[in-house]
């Protein structure tokens with residue numbers, strides 16, 4: 001599981017301008033009725049975008065040479081999403097957060113302290129290395145295939161290829 005940036009949607013959602021190589025633009029994740037939708041905006045259109053339902057956003061740059069290091073997703077994007085999903089109850093969000101935590105564990109942004117079982121659920125107790133605090137993640141009953149499906153969904157949303 002390694003999310004890397006692909007060349008994305010190529011065009012601004014508002015003015016439809018095609019992003020040239022090396023241009024920085026803004027990618028925003030909107031929360032629309034509990035579904036995430038991604039839209040990209042050129043710098044000129046940033047002020048005109050609808051800010052109301054933005055869940056998270058980040059800057060993207062189409063790099064000239066798709067070198068491996070450059071293409072790797074910024075951990076910050078996933079870290080931000082992980083934090084914002086903390087109190088979500090919706091099942092797809094819970095799944096989303098769990099898969100993000102697996103990624104952040106691999107990146108050593110989070111450390112596994114222990115697991116805890118309640119009557120009907122299992123939780124991962126994680127230490128957030130960056131913030132120095134602890135957080136719990138509900139471990140959903142996901143098969144390997146389902147984890148891959150969620151990974152794929154996240155990859156499509158943030159436009160990273162798994």
Ligand SMILES: [Zn+2]
Nearest residue numbers: 012015042045
């Ligand atoms: Zn634009």
